[in-house]
Amino acid sequence: MHSGHRTMTAFLTVILGLLLVIIGLIFDWPLWAWPIVAGALLVGAAASLVVTHRRKPYIPPERLLEPDVQPVERWxxxxxxxxxxxxxxxxxxxxxxxxxxxxxxxxxxxxxxxxxxxxxxxxxxxxxxxxxxxxxxxxxxxxxxxxxxxxxxxxxxxxxxxxxxxxxxxxxSDSDRDRLEKLATVRKDEAVWEHERKWEQNRRAYLSGDVLKTPGSAVVWWLAKNDERVDKTVSDIGLLAELSSAANNIPVPEDFHRFVPGLAALRVPGTAVREEARMGPRTPDEYVEELLQGTGLDEDDPRRELFIKRIADAARGAGLHEVAEVLERRRDAFASTDPAYEPSPDHDDFGNPPFDEGQDEFPPPSQDESPG
Structure with missing residues (x-):
């Protein structure tokens, strides 16, 4: 049974019912006739539906040009x-x-x-x-x-x-979102660290290449920082000179020694303070060279050779063998330059006996050697 047949049956039933109502009102049917007419009308409609449903159509609906049910294509x-x-x-x-x-x-x-x-x-x-x-x-x-x-x-x-x-x-995805958040955190931390590192590098370069380049530049920088306290800047010159020298890995300039407590004594004649206390240990050759320069004797002065010989003997007697060897090499070098020099086993070339460890003073020079 087609949906069109059911619709048509219902439509005809309604039309027929209306006609019967109009006829009943015109002819003034009794009350008992109305239920009979209505029942007959419903029975007829039901019978029509049953008969139509049992009868198989000659042409299937799907083979018709316009079937009852048209499939709707969704877009x-x-x-x-x-x-x-x-x-x-x-x-x-x-x-x-x-x-x-x-x-x-x-x-x-x-x-x-x-x-x-x-x-x-x-x-x-x-x-x-x-x-x-x-x-x-x-x-x-x-x-x-x-x-x-x-x-x-x-x-x-x-x-x-x-x-x-x-x-x-x-x-x-949740996993990708978590990874991106971790990477973003690391990038931010790295950017902050890189910024701090560059700031520190610039600050070090400014201090070493500008402020502490020389003791003078350090003093000027400190004076600019304390322009109302000149006396403080003057009192800190020694410290600034040491900072500048340490920053550049060089000794404190000699002009600034007087401002450094440990180096001021090096400028006083006769002091026992030695520069090696700041510069490191010195070699026996350096000690000997400083000693000979302190005597004031020229290299061609005969007394210089006598002095070297007696100091070498005294150093060897005191157990300072390295110093004694350096002095003897200096004496041998002097002898090689003087062809007339002939050492004596008992007396030196000036007629003096060998040095006695108990002797405190050198013998006075001969009359030929005395000045004037």
Missing amino acids: ERMIKQVSLPSLEEDYDFQFSATVRWRPLDAPANAPVVNPGGLAIEAILDRVRHITRQAPPHRSSLTEHHLNGALATMLPDPSNRVVAMAENVQLSL
């Missing part, structure tokens, strides 16, 4: 959790949306297509063009961008459908 489809690339490798967006389309008139002899598939492919192409240029941590901003970009019906490449998308959703 929208939902897609969910489609992975699409982002700007960062291995970080994919998850795309969901409702795709809507409308078929276009196909040219003659055009192949049969699935308009829904063409529409979805066209939308995904448009989405990929945007997401591959979007950073993954900007998924919310990109989602709003897609909602605007996909809100217009545009034809697909084959020009068979026009498509758009609604209810766009773009997201990242």
